[in-house]
Amino acid sequence: MKDVDPSTSLRTSLDRLLRAAAQAKDDTPVEMPFGFDTRVIALSRRNGNGPAVAGLLRRVALAAAAVIVLASAGAWLEFNLDGDPIVASGNEFAIADSVIQDEVAP
């Protein structure tokens, strides 16, 4: 890789151009526009609520996700602890049908 230190650059057209460009000073004074500071502070205060709302929404979403996971885990456990899937699923018609078949069958 070539060394890019300007002091050791060769006298190429590009280097001469860059050196001349670097000498051109921007003489425009750096003055803060009137009322700029007040405007910036007002805008940052107004936009400052954005992150707080986003944080609240994130916390609510996390809490909802946690509830869903716990509920799913509970349902899964309940389903697996009870050996009869028909009973565990709580389908009344299936339960009734199963009882009738048990009674009628020889």
Add this chain to the structure above:
Amino acid sequence: MADHDPAELVQAALRHDDEAARELVRRLYPLVAKMVRSHRPRRTSEEDLCQMIFIKVFQKLSQFSGKVPIEHWVSRIAVNTCLSQIEAEKIRPEVRHADLSEEEQAVVENLAASSDELAPDRQLASRQLVEHLLQLLKPVERLVIDLLYLQGRSVEEIHKITGLGVAAIKVRAFRARQKMKAQLAKTGAGRNL
């Protein structure tokens, strides 16, 4: 407030002290304005970009650790904001000889005709020609060339301002120079490249 330490001003601004926040803006404005002037995309006004940067500064002020000077921290926010704005602009495919002003064309001819340094009265046109060439580069390459050659910063300083690694800065500067050389050759300053 004028004689307060910047760290005290930051703490006061975090406690919603408007006067401290105003003083912080007043102190940092020259630094931010200079950064913006160097890296401003063509279609965004200086004041708008300064405003955007200061709003970001105040929104992130609670993240300022105080381990580095506030000027360095604000410089980095300013540079990143300018880069994001520049990225929104389309990179120009090339600069044609006809796109250049008469003064810029004279600089190109001067570069081709002689290996001497350009005369002081050619400095402004040189700057404009360099601005044209910079528009061909990627935003980060543009930033590196500006800091390294136009502002005369060291690689170490650029590393502090931009967060780019030293090797990355050198590689980007090299690639950018190759692109600029190729474009300069196309415009007619082919000799001495």
